[in-house]
Each structure stands twice: as C-alpha cells, then as structure tokens.
Amino acid sequence: MSSSDDDYDVAVVGGGPAGLTTALYGTRLGHDTVLVDRGGGRAAMMADTHNVIGVTEEVSGNEFLATGREQVQSYGGTFERGFVTDIDRTDDGRFRLSLGDDELRADRVVLATGFSDERPDPPLPRTGKGLHYCLHCDAYMFVDEPVYVMGHGEAAAHVAMIMLNVTDEVDLLTRGAEPTWSDETAAQLEAHPVDIVHEDIDGVVNDPDSGWLDALEFEDGTTREYRGGFPMYGSNYNAGLAKGLGCDLTDDGAVDVDDHGRTSVEGVYAVGDVTPGHNQVPVAMGQGAKAGLAIHKELREFPRSKESIARDGPVADDEVPAISPELMATAVAHEGHAGGPREETPRGASAESPRADDD
DSSP states (O other): OOSTTTTEEEEEEOOHHHHHHHHHHHHHHOOOOOEEEOOOTTTOSSSSSSSSSSTTTTTOHHHHHHHHHHHHHHTTOOOEEEOOOEEHHHHHHHOOETTEEEEEEEEEEEOOOOEEEEOOSSSSSTTTBBBBSHHHHGGGGTTOOOEEEEEHHHHHHHHHGGGGGOOHHHOEEEETTTSOHHHHHHHOOOOOTTTESSOOOEEEEEEETTOOOOEETTTTSSEEEOEEEEEEEEEOOOOOOHHTTTTOOOOTSSOOOOTTOOOOOOOEEOOOOGGSOOOHHHHHHHHHHHHHHHHHHOOOOOOOOHHHHHOOOOOOGOOOOSSSSHHHHHHHTTOOOTTTOOOHHHHHSSOOOGGGGGO
C-alpha cells in the first residue's frame, strides 16, 4: 500500500487503450495506481472509433482517450502528463521512474508504450481522410471504393490482395522502389486483379468540402481516383524502457510477454501495441484487463498463505480492509458504490475509515 503522493503500487507508462484499461483495473481493485502519458500515440490519431462495441463511429480517438482518463481518475487513479525517460530498480526491489526532474516509485510497472508507424515520404493524403494505418479497422470504409496500398515489400503485397475482399479496385503503389516481395508472392499477385503502379506520387487531390482524398497524381502525368489506402512500410516498437530494464524482445523488436502481459523481468508487464499480436483497440483493452488482474493477484494482501499464517498468526481486525485511505474515500463517494455516494476526499488528504461514520 503506497504512503506518499509519488509512491504507488502500480505505475503504467502509456495512456492508450491498453494502458488506460490496466490503470482502471488496478485502481478499481484497490491498488494505488499512476498513469503517466506523454500524449499522442496511435489511438489519438483516430478520426473515428471503429470495432469497439458500445462506442459509436463519431467518437474520435482523442475523445475516447479523454473519457478513459476521466474514468481512471474518477476511481482514484492518478494521471500524470509527462515522459518517462528511465526506469531502474531500487535496492528494495521496487521501481523508480524518472520524469525529467521528478521521480515516481512503484511496486509494479506496466509498459504500454506502443509503436510508431513508418510514415512514407510526402506528398500524402491527410491522415484519417485517405491515409490509414489500421487495415482491420478501416477496410470497412472502403467497401466498393477505389483503394491504394503503398509499399514494396511482402506486407504491402499481401494487404493489396486482402483488400480484394471488400473492393475490386486495388492498386499497389511502389513509388519507384524496386519490389522486395518473394517470387512466390509475385506469383500470387499475378493471379489477383491488383494493378501495380511503379511511378511515384506527384500530387494529392482532396475533396474541397470534406477534405477526403479524391485522387493521386503521378509523375508520368496520370491521375488515379482513390478514396483511401494503407501505407505498409513497417513500424518501430517503442521498447527503449523495456530494453533498459533487461526485458526480452522478439526478433522484430516487440516486448516478449506471456498471456498475462508478464515480461522476462519480475514485476514488469507490457501490454498493447508494444507487444506481439493484433494492433486493435479491443485487443489492447483485453490485454490491459488481463495484466491488471494478474497484478492484482500478485499484490493483494488476502488471502494470506498458510505459511504466513503459521508464521505471523491470523489476520488482525485492524489489518482489514487492505485498501489505502485515499482509495477507500474515493470508492465510498463514487456513484457506483453500493452504499451511495458520500463526500469525496482527494488523494493525499487524510481520510477516516468510512466505518467510523456508520450508525
């Protein structure tokens, strides 16, 4: 249980869907939790939210994330806007997080630092209005519409063929680069109605009212109509903090984790796009939930083991409940509390046990 405003049970680095969900679970399960987020990220780029049940299309990524932060804070979680430059282990086995001149300490660390898509050279359509990075999120928007896939490697070739599931107008734009896909993939492409365009892009034509892509102009003077497309140039995992802590990485640079987000370093978890798997908001949220539950099972005070009971005796009345006074005060004041909301005490202020006020 934490004891000061810079001392926590759980520190989550990264405020995307995975990090927010981990912080939500940690806080609601009674662990003093801080979420540190520098802003931006892949989810913040979403013009609309897709494939998230209960969240409608018109919700932007920034609105989605802002609601998540509000939820975490409403349950007593702490939000810090900042950039974690380093994490190291202290002599007592805890973690020290450096944020410029400030420091935080925590018993468990969760890395939700995501990855950065490789952005192709301009000229380019506007992100979210013709330039899209999530195939399974955004393919639905282009059913029966002309689409491009940009790139010259295996991923670009396969995504071009995948897009034929939703439209019969797919162009693969190499932008003057020599294709690097395999002979086998080349044979596959030849058997699919995908046009390969080698000339580079010279200009972008957008709809003057909506800003959506209308067409791309090429260096040979031709113009081709498109409603959108996908650049496939790879991505860079933001795994610097994980490497600094000694966590194992996969061959392509993701943080290697088990099914509950545990890394190879005890006490360190990783969730979301910085780990292998599908880069989808619901998947990231599920990973955050699983990590939050696994951390809870490690940190919760009760039930005590038979060995500790034999050594230290039974649990005393004054040891329960095992929740900090700040989180307890927030819980009993929350609209979701079974006893009805009471006056909330902010984090860091003193608070008596709510039992003292019971009749």
